[in-house]
Amino acid sequence: MSKLTTQSRIYIAGHRGLVGASLLRYFKDRGFTNILVRSRSQVDLTSRKDVRKFFLEEQPEYVILAAAKVGGIAANIAAPVDFLLQNLEIQNNILSACQEFGVAKTMFLGSSCIYPREAPQPMNEDCFMHGPVEPTNESYAIAKIAGIRLAQALEQQYGLNVICPMPCNVYGPGDHFDLERSHVVSALVRRFVEARRNDLPSVTLWGTGNACRELLHVDDLADACMFLLKNYDSPEIINVGSGQDLSIRKLAETIATIVEYEGKLEWDLTKPDGMPKKLLDVGRLNTLGWRHKIDLVTGIQSVVNDFEERYPL
Numbered sequence: 001m002s003k004l005t006t007q008s009r010i011y012i013a014g015h016r017g018l019v020g021a022s023l024l025r026y027f028k029d030r031g032f033t034n035i036l037v038r039s040r041s042q043v044d045l046t047s048r049k050d051v052r053k054f055f056l057e058e059q060p061e062y063v064i065l066a067a068a069k070v071g072g073i074a075a076n077i078a079a080p081v082d083f084l085l086q087n088l089e090i091q092n093n094i095l096s097a098c099q100e101f102g103v104a105k106t107m108f109l110g111s112s113c114i115y116p117r118e119a120p121q122p123m124n125e126d127c128f129m130h131g132p133v134e135p136t137n138e139s140y141a142i143a144k145i146a147g148i149r150l151a152q153a154l155e156q157q158y159g160l161n162v163i164c165p166m167p168c169n170v171y172g173p174g175d176h177f178d179l180e181r182s183h184v185v186s187a188l189v190r191r192f193v194e195a196r197r198n199d200l201p202s203v204t205l206w207g208t209g210n211a212c213r214e215l216l217h218v219d220d221l222a223d224a225c226m227f228l229l230k231n232y233d234s235p236e237i238i239n240v241g242s243g244q245d246l247s248i249r250k251l252a253e254t255i256a257t258i259v260e261y262e263g264k265l266e267w268d269l270t271k272p273d274g275m276p277k278k279l280l281d282v283g284r285l286n287t288l289g290w291r292h293k294i295d296l297v298t299g300i301q302s303v304v305n306d307f308e309e310r311y312p313l
């Protein structure tokens with residue numbers, strides 16, 4: 001197997017997304033000179049033909065699959081077919097090309113939503129496939145589960161060197177701020193900054209605020225990905241997270257304080273909370289020697305700065 005060096009040909013699929021853009025910055029900052037990227041208009045990853053042509057021409061040695069159709073609860077409920085089909089197509093095309101074209105090491109990024117809704121908390125890797133997933137993002141989760149199983153089957157049948165990190169909720173600069181696609185931190189930052197700019201007396205948020213979420217800064221995820229590329233060689237899934245969670249209410253209050261919004265917080269109880277709690281057991285990763293570094297307040301501030309820069313008054 002070729003060793004990972006700064007000359008390795010590394011394909012980051014999804015380099016314009018939250019995670020992919022952070023990975024690209026991370027590798028470039030560390031002197032990697034052969035990073036391969038393609039926009040969707042150059043290579044549509046749902047097209048097997050496009051993907052095979054790209055692999056044939058570029059012969060990547062390392063592949064990080066950070067492209068997916070990703071969205072919040074509302075988008076998942078509105079378009080379950082898109083979440084299922086597009087994610088199956090993207091991962092089937094890329095993972096099978098990694099096997100066909102002899103990629104040295106492949107990373108398939110999953111998500112904590114693959115775990116059962118009722119999994120004991122914190123969720124460790126062994127609860128995978130031990131119960132039904134949360135219905136509000138079932139299509140996305142089922143696609144990710146199929147991707148893990150495909151990666152593992154490719155390792156079993158063809159010896160593909162593939163790893164499958166399962167990150168918790170990720171946030172950071174470069175996230176979407178449109179209300180359709182944004183994740184919880186970026187959505188809240190936008191709501192509170194706009195409320196402050198417009199002197200709104202209150203902000204209404206979905207659910208009870210009692211659901212708890214674990215958050216990891218995207219630059220910590222990029223660091224964990226590099227760590228795993230160097231130090232982990234198994235198709236068994238491995239959790240990546242901060243190992244700490246907080247309620248959406250506490251998160252909202254923290255963001256409101258950081259952006260200096262002084263109005264009221266109201267909760268729309270007719271809207272769903274999603275899973276009541278989602279905390280990963282990150283013991284396996286910690287034992288290997290990796291821990292997150294960016295604290296929540298510093299991390300949120302980086303998202304506020306990103307929003308203020310991209311959407312100035």
Ligand SMILES: NC(=O)c1ccc[n+]([C@@H]2O[C@H](COP(=O)([O-])OP(=O)(O)OC[C@H]3O[C@@H](n4cnc5c(N)ncnc54)[C@H](OP(=O)(O)O)[C@@H]3O)[C@@H](O)[C@H]2O)c1
Nearest residue numbers: 014016017018019040044045046066067068070111169170
């Ligand atoms: N964000 C999180 O909280 C989180 C948590 C756990 C796991 N993950 C995993 O991390 C990965 C990346 O997530 P993310 O948050 O970075 O998502 P994202 O910001 O929505 O980025 C997804 C990327 O995939 C690309 N893409 C989607 N469909 C494509 C297609 N048909 N052809 C080519 N490119 C396509 C998008 O391209 P365009 O720019 O053209 O749209 C975008 O660059 C996903 O596998 C996700 O499951 C994310």
